[in-house]
Amino acid sequence: SAVISQKPSRDICQRGTSLTIQCQVDSQVTMMFWYRQQPGQSLTLIATANQGSEATYESGFVIDKFPISRPNLTFSTLTVSNMSPEDSSIYLCSVVFTTNEKLFFGSGTQLSVL
Amino acid sequence: LAKTTQPISMDSYEGQEVNITCSHNNIATNDYITWYQQFPSQGPRFIIQGYKTKVTNEVASLFIPADRKSSTLSLPRVSLSDTAVYYCLDGTTGNTGKLIFGQGTTLQVKP
Numbered sequence: 316s317a318v319i320s321q322k323p324s325r326d327i328c329q330r331g332t333s334l335t336i337q338c339q340v341d342s343q344v345t346m347m348f349w350y351r352q353q354p355g356q357s358l359t360l361i362a363t364a365n366q367g368s369e370a371t372y373e374s375g376f377v378i379d380k381f382p383i384s385r386p387n388l389t390f391s392t393l394t395v396s397n398m399s400p401e402d403s404s405i406y407l408c409s410v411v412f413t414t415n416e417k418l419f420f421g422s423g424t425q426l427s428v429l
Numbered sequence: 430l431a432k433t434t435q436p437i438s439m440d441s442y443e444g445q446e447v448n449i450t451c452s453h454n455n456i457a458t459n460d461y462i463t464w465y466q467q468f469p470s471q472g473p474r475f476i477i478q479g480y481k482t483k484v485t486n487e488v489a490s491l492f493i494p495a496d497r498k499s500s501t502l503s504l505p506r507v508s509l510s511d512t513a514v515y516y517c518l519d520g521t522t523g524n525t526g527k528l529i530f531g532q533g534t535t536l537q538v539k540p
Contacts, residue, residue, distance in 0.1 A: 346522050350530075357516070358473070358530040407472050411522040417463060418528060420472025 317342060321408050321421030328398055328428050335394045336424045338408030343388040346411040348418070349381075353404045361406075364391040398428045432456070433517050433531040440537050447504040449534050451517030454498060460519040462493055462500045467514045467533070476515075477502070504536075512538045 318341040328334050338347065347364040362370040362383055370383035385391040395402050408421040434452040441447045453462060461480055465473035477484055477491045479500070484491045490503040504511060514533040522528060 348527065357532050360527060360529060363527055409472070416522065417475040417478055418465070418473070418522070420474070423470075423472050425470075 317344075317410070317412065317419050319408060319410060319419055319421040321424055323424055324422060325425035326427070328426065330399055330428060332398055333394055333396045334398065334426060335392050336406055336408070338391045338393070338410075338421055340389045340410055342412070344410040344412055347385055347391045348409045348411075349383060349391070349393045350407040350409060351404045352407060352423075358407065361393070364393075395426065398426075400428045402426065403428045432519055432529060435515075435517050435531060435534045437532060438535045438537070440539060441507055442539050443508055444506050447507050447511075447536060447538075449502045449504075449515055449517075449536070451500050451502070451531075452498065453500060453517075453519045456497050456519045457521075459521050461521060462491070462497070463518045463528070464489070464491065464500075464502045465516045465518070465530075467516065473516060473530075507536075507538045509538050509540060512536060 320339045322337050349361040350358040351361050352358045360373050361376045362372040364370050364383050364385040366385045380396050382394045405423045405425050407423045409418045432455045461478055463478040464476045466476050467473040477486055477489050479491045479493050481493045492501040514535050516530050516533045518528050520528045
């Protein structure tokens, strides 16, 4: 099965700073997504990371706050910019290998903003 | 907005069969139905996927009626380690597809 490496696994950050989360997959994927999971809540889709072009953001999420890169078929980054305590969540990278295949998830990044 | 509706929580006892039903009132022709399991501090894990009728694998069965407006995840003889949140989704990841998670069902298995 696929290996999805997400780092950092956790971080504690100060208000107003930015954090970049990396997602590396050990084989090529067709789709990459970023989700957020706030404490005690379900997963919320932030955006679809598109290879070589701008990400597609869901309602309520904007590029200035959550810039995303996907330079190739196996790697993506999500940056949480100008953080506030409300950004404290688990951020999850997920991938799909073929159309209509299942989602594989990374282990997540636990972010706490003070 | 989530496309599916499922019970918020369920309780069971070890050794029992658990059935979790999900409503797919807005399912599209090309959508698959997929169930995921999530333990605390972990990302969701795929359990089972189907399009119609019945699918069975080593951990669960999935029942989908002909109209595909609902699905039922069946977990045979649950154990304490099956305590988790279970999510049902419908959709496709092809091309511009994406998968939206609903609220999930928290299953608590008691000894």
